[in-house]
Amino acid sequence: MQSRDADHTPVTVIGLGLMGQALAGAFLRDGHPTTVWNRTAAKGESLVAQGATLAASVGDAVAASPLVVVCVSNYEAVHELLDPLGEVLDGRILVNLTSGTSRAARDSAEWASRRGSTYLDGAIMAIPPAIGTADAAILYSGPRSAFDAHESTLRSLGAGTTYLGADHGLSSLYDVALLGVMWSVLNGFLQGAALVGxxxxxxxxxxxxxxxxxxxxxxxxxxxxxxxxxxxxxxxxxxxxxxxxxxxxxxxxxxxxxxxxxxxxxxxxxxxxxxxxxxxxxxxxxxxxxxxxxxxxxx
Structure with missing residues (x-):
């Protein structure tokens, strides 16, 4: 997959669990200068070997790129990491791909606005190995202008990149709604398998x-x-x-x-x-x- 960004927008990825590593890897493969940060620096070693820059601090990571992608355990962790940064967030596009609720997404958008950052909330409907392929669907919500400005960069993460609307809570709302569909189908199959068993x-x-x-x-x-x-x-x-x-x-x-x-x-x-x-x-x-x-x- 080739990036359509002529200037290969620099990107920062914060959080290098299995999903975060997959996100950073996809940006690197598409030629985006990629800065990464994680509490445990060793998780960035394989990405550094692929060409990523490992930031010394979360503040340095945010400052390195106009587009900052966060994927950590929960929204509380997002705020724990970013709250102390203050003006470093000013002027950045913050894309939060952390799972949570629609209320947390809307609250985070207000929080980001107070710090001068434009906020996009996102939901990943894929497993880490699918990131960067045609099988990865990622939903986004927030200002249309911010999504349009970085859509081609975000498409590095998957062909199923979809903008849902200006309401920041939509991506998280879709996420939990679709999880309910998934579990209902799987539970029905498991019930049936137990019966025929x-x-x-x-x-x-x-x-x-x-x-x-x-x-x-x-x-x-x-x-x-x-x-x-x-x-x-x-x-x-x-x-x-x-x-x-x-x-x-x-x-x-x-x-x-x-x-x-x-x-x-x-x-x-x-x-x-x-x-x-x-x-x-x-x-x-x-x-x-x-x-x-x-x-x-x-x-």
């Missing part, structure tokens, strides 16, 4: 059949999205009440085979609440109304 069917045999169903559900998502946005939930395939009957079968099958029924019981409880609220004749997407309620609120 009681008949001595191994997970590798079950996986391709499960993937067929996952692919089918993927095709339903755009239609469900339209129903949610329109606030109408027609039962195009089956009613929610019919789904509840099938959920009961899953609960009973799990219990009879000695497999945990906690997950299917929870799913059925949500559906039961939706039916009690009058959505039994609607399609499955009507359950969104149950997710929109704060925990503990019924009816």
């Amino acid at each position: 009681t008949a001595d069917v191994d997970a590798a045999t079950f996986a391709p059949v499960a993937n067929t169903v996952i692919g089918t559900v993927t095709e339903w998502v755009p239609g469900y999205a339209r129903q949610i946005d329109e606030g109408r939930f027609p039962a195009l395939d089956s009613t929610l009440a019919t789904h509840v009957g099938a959920m009961e079968h899953l609960v009973h099958e799990s219990e009879s085979l000695g497999v945990s029924a906690d997950l299917p019981r929870f799913i059925k409880a949500l559906a039961d609440r939706a039916v009690a609220d009058g959505d039994g004749g609607n399609g499955y997407a009507a359950i969104i109304e149950q997710f929109r309620k704060p925990s503990g609120v019924r009816g």
Whole structure:
């Protein structure tokens, strides 16, 4: 992948865990002068061998580049490192690729503004080996002008570079929402693998059949999205009440085979609440109304 920055913008990467090292490596491969810093300096040795400059302090690291990328354990660590720097941040573009919440992202944007820094929040939807490839998706939110100014540099990290909007909290909000989707799919597969395992069917045999169903559900998502946005939930395939009957079968099958029924019981409880609220004749997407309620609120 070749950088489209004519001047190969210098970049600083703060935080050299597995992800931070991958980020710095991708910038180096695209020809960007790259400064790195980590509490444990030894983590930068392989990057120095690739051409990176190891800064003596976090302040020196920030001062070295107009574009500063931070990827550490949490937002608290970001502030612990950068709070003492004061005017060193003035005029820098600060890109925070640390995982956190939308509120933390918005608070960090205000904090950065008070120090004269323009802030972009980001969420990495990839594992370290994918960084710098077509498989890496990274979401950004914050001022459009800052993103546009450095988009080609940020594309060194992955082809799936996507700008979500001016609200700094959007990237973190998408991140946690997508994690929920991921865990839901994986937990459903694990529940299914446990069930078929009681008949001595191994997970590798079950996986391709499960993937067929996952692919089918993927095709339903755009239609469900339209129903949610329109606030109408027609039962195009089956009613929610019919789904509840099938959920009961899953609960009973799990219990009879000695497999945990906690997950299917929870799913059925949500559906039961939706039916009690009058959505039994609607399609499955009507359950969104149950997710929109704060925990503990019924009816």
